[in-house]
Amino acid sequence: MEFSLTEEQEILRDTANSFLEDFSNSQSIRKAMESDLRFDPVLWKRMASEMGWTGILVPENYGGIGLSWVELVTLMEQMGKNLLCSPFHPTVCLGISSLLEAGNEEQKSSFLPLIASGELIVTLACLERSGSWLPEGIETTFEKKGSEYCLNGIKRFVPYGHSSDLIIVAARKKDNSNSKDLSLFLVGSDNPNISINQLTTMDQTRPQSELKLSNLKLSESKLLGKEGDGWEILNKVRSLGALGIAADQVGGAQKCLDMTCKYVLEREQFGRKIGSFQSIKHRLADMMVLVESARSSAYYAACLVKEGNDELDEAISIAKSYCSEAYFKCASDSIQLHGGVGFTWEYDVHLYFKRAKSSEIAFGSPQLHKDKIANFLGI
Amino acid sequence: MHLEFSKKEELFREEVSSWLSKNLKGKFKPVVGRGGSGDQTELLEERVEWEKHMGKSGWTCIGWPKKFGGRNASINEQVIFYEEYTKAGGPGRIGHIGETLAGPTIISFGSKEQQKRFLPKIRLGEEYWCQGYSEPSAGSDLAAVKTKAELVKGKWKINGQKIWTSLAKESDWIFVLCRTTKKSSGREGLSYILVPMSQPGITIQPIKQLTGQSEFNEVFFDNAETQEENVVGEVGEGWKVAMGTLGFERGTSTLGQQMAFEQEFNTVLKIAKENGSSEIPSIKNQLSEAWIGLRIMRFNALRMLSNSRDGLLSKEAMLSKLYWATWHRNLGKLAMDVLGMESEIGDKLPYDLTFLQKMFLFTRSDTIYAGTNQIQRNIISERALGMPKEPRGDNKK
Numbered sequence: 001m002e003f004s005l006t007e008e009q010e011i012l013r014d015t016a017n018s019f020l021e022d023f024s025n026s027q028s029i030r031k032a033m034e035s036d037l038r039f040d041p042v043l044w045k046r047m048a049s050e051m052g053w054t055g056i057l058v059p060e061n062y063g064g065i066g067l068s069w070v071e072l073v074t075l076m077e078q079m080g081k082n083l084l085c086s087p088f089h090p091t092v093c094l095g096i097s098s099l100l101e102a103g104n105e106e107q108k109s110s111f112l113p114l115i116a117s118g119e120l121i122v123t124l125a126c127l128e129r130s131g132s133w134l135p136e137g138i139e140t141t142f143e144k145k146g147s148e149y150c151l152n153g154i155k156r157f158v159p160y161g162h163s164s165d166l167i168i169v170a171a172r173k174k175d176n177s178n179s180k181d182l183s184l185f186l187v188g189s190d191n192p193n194i195s196i197n198q199l200t201t202m203d204q205t206r207p208q209s210e211l212k213l214s215n216l217k218l219s220e221s222k223l224l225g226k227e228g229d230g231w232e233i234l235n236k237v238r239s240l241g242a243l244g245i246a247a248d249q250v251g252g253a254q255k256c257l258d259m260t261c262k263y264v265l266e267r268e269q270f271g272r273k274i275g276s277f278q279s280i281k282h283r284l285a286d287m288m289v290l291v292e293s294a295r296s297s298a299y300y301a302a303c304l305v306k307e308g309n310d311e312l313d314e315a316i317s318i319a320k321s322y323c324s325e326a327y328f329k330c331a332s333d334s335i336q337l338h339g340g341v342g343f344t345w346e347y348d349v350h351l352y353f354k355r356a357k358s359s360e361i362a363f364g365s366p367q368l369h370k371d372k373i374a375n376f377l378g379i
Numbered sequence: 380m381h382l383e384f385s386k387k388e389e390l391f392r393e394e395v396s397s398w399l400s401k402n403l404k405g406k407f408k409p410v411v412g413r414g415g416s417g418d419q420t421e422l423l424e425e426r427v428e429w430e431k432h433m434g435k436s437g438w439t440c441i442g443w444p445k446k447f448g449g450r451n452a453s454i455n456e457q458v459i460f461y462e463e464y465t466k467a468g469g470p471g472r473i474g475h476i477g478e479t480l481a482g483p484t485i486i487s488f489g490s491k492e493q494q495k496r497f498l499p500k501i502r503l504g505e506e507y508w509c510q511g512y513s514e515p516s517a518g519s520d521l522a523a524v525k526t527k528a529e530l531v532k533g534k535w536k537i538n539g540q541k542i543w544t545s546l547a548k549e550s551d552w553i554f555v556l557c558r559t560t561k562k563s564s565g566r567e568g569l570s571y572i573l574v575p576m577s578q579p580g581i582t583i584q585p586i587k588q589l590t591g592q593s594e595f596n597e598v599f600f601d602n603a604e605t606q607e608e609n610v611v612g613e614v615g616e617g618w619k620v621a622m623g624t625l626g627f628e629r630g631t632s633t634l635g636q637q638m639a640f641e642q643e644f645n646t647v648l649k650i651a652k653e654n655g656s657s658e659i660p661s662i663k664n665q666l667s668e669a670w671i672g673l674r675i676m677r678f679n680a681l682r683m684l685s686n687s688r689d690g691l692l693s694k695e696a697m698l699s700k701l702y703w704a705t706w707h708r709n710l711g712k713l714a715m716d717v718l719g720m721e722s723e724i725g726d727k728l729p730y731d732l733t734f735l736q737k738m739f740l741f742t743r744s745d746t747i748y749a750g751t752n753q754i755q756r757n758i759i760s761e762r763a764l765g766m767p768k769e770p771r772g773d774n775k776k
Contacts, residue, residue, distance in 0.1 A: 001381070001382055001383065001384050001388070001455050001458075001681065001685070002380060002381055002685055003380060003381075003382060003678075003681040003682045003684075003685040004380060004682060004685040004686050005380055006380060009380060070380050257764075261764050261765065261766070264766070265765070265766070272767075273767060275766045275767060276766065276767035278753075278756075278757070278769070280766075281756065281757065281760035281761070281764075281766045282753070282756040282757075282760065284759075284760050284764050284766065285701070285755070285756035285757075285759035285760045285764070286756070288698065288759055288760075288763060288764060289698050289701060289702055289759075292679065292682075292694070292695060292698055293675045293678075293679055293698075293702070295682075296675060296678035296679045296681075296682050296695075297674075297675050297678055299380065299678075299682075300382070300678040300681075302380075303380060303381060303382045304382070306381070307381065307382060307383060309382075314674075315674075318671050318674050318675065321671060322671055322675060367664075370664055370667040370668065370671070371667070373667040373670055373671060374663050374664075374666065374667040377648060377666060377667065377670055378652065379648070379651065379652060379657040379658075379663055379666060379667075
C-alpha cells in the first residue's frame, strides 16, 4: 500500500501543469471556447505528438504509451485545473475505453493508432431527449436489412459532437420489448445521413451537439461488441467516463481554492487583508477539506481500475458524487469570496463555476450516484 | 501509487489476526468489543489484565523502536494491526495514552534514565498514563496554562488545576504542562513534567457530563510532588515537547478508529432496514452520504499515512480531526433520526441510556476536544493555506 504518487507520476503531473499553464491560460481558453471547433486544433496536435497524452491509455502495440488510469487521472486533474478546452475526455475516456472494452482486433488496429497520434477525435452518443441514464432513455433504433444495419433517431447532449470524426452510437433493436437490448455502432461523422447541430451550452468549455440519424446505413463491421451487449459495455464506459470527469473536478476545485486564497490576500477592506477575517479563513479551510477529500476519492477509484477490483463501481460513484459537490461548492464560494469582481465576465471564476455545474450533471448527478450507493448498501 | 499490501504485510496481517483470535477468548471473552466511546470506564480490571497479556506477548507499542522493546513496525504494519484489532473486537485500550503520547514523547525528548524507568512499564501494561494539558482558563488557548511548578530541595512542587483528563483515576502517572518560570506568559517558561498520581497532593474530581457519565475529570494539584529529574526535555522547553506529543496524537490509530465508526454505521443501517426508516428518502440519502463520508475518511487516512513517511505532519493530517469529528457527530444525529420516536427511550430508570443515545450525546464532544472545529479551521487556513494569523488579545489584567 503506497497511496501517493510515484516520482514518475509527480513528473507527469508537473509537466502537464506547466504545459497547460502556458497553453491553456485565460486568453487561450476564451479564444478556444468562442471558436467554431471549441478547441485549438494546433494545441490538440501538440498534446498528441509532443506530450503523448491522447495515447496515454493506448497499449504500446497500438502506438500508445500504455499507462494506467492513475496516470490518466493525474493528467486530467491538471486539465481541469487549467480549464482545458478539448475533446480529450470524449476521445480518451469514452472512445478509447469503448474500443478497449469491446472492439475487435480490426477495429482496434484501425482506430487506436489514429487516436493516439491525435488524428481521430471520438465521442459517445448515448443520451437522448429525456436526458435519462437508464436504458429506457435510448429510443434510437436499428434494424438489420441483409448485411447492413439501418439506424434512426435523435441523439442529444453529445460532447464535442460537432468536432468529432468518429461517433459511438447506442441504439436499440427495432420492435424489441427488452429495454436493455442495446447495441453500439461506430459511425463516421462524414456519413451523409447524419446531421450534426451544435447546441448553445451554458458552460462554453464543454460543447454539446444534437445528432439526427435518418436511415443511416452501416456495414456489419461497424458494430462495436456483440449485438445486444451495448448496455453492459455502456455501463462500464460511462462509469469510467464519470471517473474522468471526477478527476477534472478535483483540479477545478483546487484552482477555485487557489484563486480565492490569492485574491483574499490581495484585497483589503477596513484596513486589513480580507483573508485575515475568520469568516473567510474558515470557509477556505472547509474548501480545502473538500478538495483534498475529492482528490483522495478520485485517486482511490483510479487505483481500483488499475488493480481490477470488485469495489470499483462503488468507488467511482463515491468519487463522482463527492467531487461534483466539492467542485460546485468551491466554485460557488469562490464567486462569493471574490465579491463583485467574481460576478464579472473578465475574471475567470465564472468559467470554473459553469464547468462545475456542467460536470456535476455529466455522467450522473450526485443524487444518481448516491442512489447507487444506497443500492450497494441494500437500501 | 497502489493500494494492495505486499506479501510480507499480508503475512503480518495473518499473524496478528491469528494471535487475536487465539487469545481474545476464555477469560478475556467478557472484554471483547467493550471499552469504546461512551463505555471507556467499564470493565477496567479485566481490561488491565488484557493489556498485560498483550504486553507480555509483544503486541503493545509495536511502532516503537526495537531498542525500547517495540517491533519497529512500519506504518503499514501498524495500520494492519489496528484494523485487525478492531475487527477482532479488541477492547478499548487503557494504555493508549502511554503508548501513543507519553512513550513517544519520552523516546523523542527524554533522557536515557527516563527511557529506562518509564518505557518498559508502559509496554508491559504495568503503568498507565493520563494527560495534563487543559485548564479551566486554558482550553483552545493551551499556552495560557497557569499551573505552577517550583523546585524545592530536589523536588518539584506543583500547584494548580487540570481539567478534561481522561482515565485520571486509572492512571499511575500524569504528564503536566506547567509554568516553571515565575511571571512568564504564553509559550515561554513552560516545562513538561511527569508526576505520580498516587499522592496526597493530588485530588481527582470526576466531571458529570451531559451523558450522565464521567469519562473526564478535574485534577487538582495542591503541593503535589515529583522528583527533579522528571522533567522531559529542558526546563522551560515544555511547549516544544508538548507540541511534539500533539503530533503523535494523529497517527496510525485513525484507521482502527474508522473501523469502530464502521461498526457504529452498520448498527444504524441495520436498524434503518428493520424499522423501515431507510425507505424515507431523506434518511436513505443521509445513510448513503454517511457511507460516502466514511469511505472517503479511509481514503484520506491512507493518503495521510503514505505521505507522512518523513515523520512530519502532512497537510492531510491537519484536515483529519475536523473531518472525522464532524462526520461522527452527524452519525450521532442520523442514528436518532433513524430511531424516530424510539430515540427518546432509554434502557432503564433512572437514566441508563442506550448505546446509540450515548453516542449521539457523546459525539457532541468530538468537535470540541483535541482542538475544536473552529481551532482546526484556524490551523488549516493559517498553516496550510497561508492566511494571516489570528491577532492575540491583551490579557495582562
